[in-house]
Amino acid sequence: MSLLLEDEEIDEYRDGSVRLRNPNIELMDQDILYHLALGSGSHDLVEMFGDIKFVCMGGTPKRMEQFANYIMAEIGHKLPAGTTLLDISQYSYRYSMYKVGPVLCVSHGMGIPSVGILLHEIIKLMYHAKVKDPVFFRIGTCGGIGVEGGTVVITEEAVDDMLNPYYEQHVLGQKVHRPTTLDRQLVRELKALVYSDDPYDTILGKTMCTSDFYEGQGRLDGAFCEFSEAEKNEYLAKLQEAGVVNIEMECTAFAALTHHAGIKAGVVCVALLDRFKGDQVCAPKEVLNEWQMRPQELVSRYIKRYLQRKGRLRTTDSHGSMCVKSPRRFKLVQQESENYE
Ligand code: R2B
């Protein structure tokens, strides 16, 4: 009996379906994806999400809404006339979620617990929706280690704050270690999409994931600090020596949980500063906004190339549909319109 179950699991996985390593879900009458305000009993998840190919996650709801508008223009996706993008998870008041054709854009909040909860529910969503072979991306920000602000980092290996290549979770009072394996081919494909005339550097390296932005990342500017500047720099040099090029707060959980579900995943972040040079994020807002577009551009190139190869990239207008030429202007026009009664 258990052998048969294993065979079924393997068959499911081979056909590209998302593997759920939880026999309980099948037996449940309905599965409520509480933090997404969706459920397998209340929503037709196959109809709503069955065509998803890419899941793109980033920290803030605003950035993911902006990414949704950006990718819509990039892939030539048309919304029905008179409609705008809808935050599918607006009633969860936790995460925001926008669907643009085959691309799902979701905010994951800050830190491992937040991205972990989201991943459980998004992986189950992919399973309920019968999505085949999805590719997940985290598009984020980070601190650079000997890396200038504005530099894009493609994570080759995700390590925890003790430099371990695994994500440690405590389950029933036991430590569970899951490898933070990222898809190497995806890393190579992303690197190949870097243009020689991009006006910024894109590098590969190890990304360290921490559970804190301040003391946990060796900052001198938190509410507490019990180490010297010399000790901070010595620590950063040790990280650099170990191959760490950036620090952020989600990649180990993101890499480990996607890998555990058999999902191809990649992490692309832009550095907001070089931590050897300071701790405060003080680049002007316009500069930060421009930098935050950079990981989006790279992931967008990947998505476009995939859709182009499948003959699914729509670049021409169609009658009666909204055609977003510039997401920024589109938003401005909308805001202007809202000012009139
Ligand atoms: C990068 O930026 C956030 C902290 O400011 C955190 O979510 C991360 O990984």
Ligand code: URA
């Ligand atoms: N995000 C982080 O986690 N650290 C930084 O230094 C910048 C952004």
